Amino acid sequence: DTGVSQNPRHKITKRGQNVTFRCDPISEHNRLYWYRQTLGQGPEFLTYFQNEAQLEKSRLLSDRFSAERPKGSFSTLEIQRTEQGDSAMYLCASSLDSSMGVAFFGQGTRLTVV
Amino acid sequence: KQEVTQIPAALSVPEGENLVLNCSFTDSAIYNLQWFRQDPGKGLTSLLLIQSSQREQTSGRLNASLDKSSGRSTLYIAASQPGDSATYLCAVRRILTGGGNKLTFGTGTQLKVEL
Numbered sequence: 227d228t229g230v231s232q233n234p235r236h237k238i239t240k241r242g243q244n245v246t247f248r249c250d251p252i253s254e255h256n257r258l259y260w261y262r263q264t265l266g267q268g269p270e271f272l273t274y275f276q277n278e279a280q281l282e283k284s285r286l287l288s289d290r291f292s293a294e295r296p297k298g299s300f301s302t303l304e305i306q307r308t309e310q311g312d313s314a315m316y317l318c319a320s321s322l323d324s325s326m327g328v329a330f331f332g333q334g335t336r337l338t339v340v
Numbered sequence: 341k342q343e344v345t346q347i348p349a350a351l352s353v354p355e356g357e358n359l360v361l362n363c364s365f366t367d368s369a370i371y372n373l374q375w376f377r378q379d380p381g382k383g384l385t386s387l388l389l390i391q392s393s394q395r396e397q398t399s400g401r402l403n404a405s406l407d408k409s410s411g412r413s414t415l416y417i418a419a420s421q422p423g424d425s426a427t428y429l430c431a432v433r434r435i436l437t438g439g440g441n442k443l444t445f446g447t448g449t450q451l452k453v454e455l
Contacts, residue, residue, distance in 0.1 A: 230383075257440050268344070268429050268445025269384070274436060281438040317383060323439060328374075331384040 230332035232318050238338045239308055246304045247335045251320030258301050259329060260293055261317040262286065269317055275301060308339045342367045346430055346446035353420055354454055361415040361449045363430030368408050370432040371441060375404050375415050378427045378448070387428075388415070420453045427451070 231250040239245050251258050256277050261269035272291070273283045277298035287293070290308075295301040305312055315336050319329035343366045353359055363373075372391045376384040388397045388404040390413070396405040403416040413430060427450045431443040 259440070259442075261443075266447065268431070268447050269443070271442045271444070274440045274442070276438045276440055279438070281440060282436050282442070315381075321441075328386065328389060329441075329443075330386075331376075333383040336381065 230318055230320050230330050232316075232332040232335050234335060235333065236336045236338075238340060241310060241339055242307055244304065244306045245308060245337065246302055247316055247337075249301045249303070249318030249320075249332060251300070251318070252330055255320035255322055255330075256298065257321045257323070257329070258295055259319040259321075260301070260303055261319065263315040263317060263334070264313075269315075272303075305337075308337075310339045313337055313339045342370075342432060342434070342444045344430060344432060344444050344446035346428075346449050348449060349447065350450040350452075352452045352454060355420060355422060357420050357453075358416070358418050359420055359451075361417070361428050361430075361451070363413040363415070363446055365411045365413075365432050365444075367432075368411050369434065370408065371435050372433050373404075373406055373413050374431050374433065374443070375402075375413075376429040376431065378429055380427075384429065417451075420451075422453050422455055425452050 258275045260272040263269040275295040290306045315334040317334045319331045321329040347362045374389045375387040390406040401418040427448040429448045431445045
């Protein structure tokens with residue numbers, strides 16, 4: 227495992243459907259982050275896990291969004307009842323406690339809601 | 341609320357030119373600042389990280405400076421090449437509860453280096 231892996235890379239869904247994305251962090255990285263990036267903007271923080279505990283959530287994470295990291299390894303991000311405004315790149319990153327905060331990003335999942 | 345601004349939004353230069361990208365932030369209480377590169381449709385590649393106590397970092401043709409008190413950072417690219425064409429993102433980091441951290445990004449500078 228040489229990096230953060232995200233699946234799927236691309237997802238097209240109809241408005242109102244539920245979607246789930248998966249992130250596999252670098253092995254032994256205990257911290258995992260989700261960011262969202264809309265076209266022409268920088269990424270925005272969504273949420274953060276330390277092991278299996280979700281320690282912080284942005285107000286951007288509405289009640290239609292839920293993120294889990296059940297065993298402190300991979301994480302899933304689910305969006306229920308998708309809206310066109312959810313169309314974005316969803317980026318996952320992971321880091322170690324001792325890394326001065328340096329996080330490694332995955333390639334992202336591009337969501338298009340039609 | 342931290343806000344990060346990058347100027348210019350887009351830049352087109354001929355190959356070989358030296359260039360400077362600018363980043364400013366409103367809250368100087370940062371842990372560190374990081375510059376990233378993003379190719380179209382791709383994730384982020386870290387270029388340079390400057391701790392809040394540092395003034396600059398260098399890697400190859402890249403040099404990043406930080407003036408924390410004035411809320412400014414610059415990324416200097418020497419002898420630009422077509423392969424440098426990408427979007428460059430500046431991000432400031434603060435520490436969260438539990439020791440994790442949060443990056444606040446600027447909107448990026450889209451760089452095109454022409455032959």
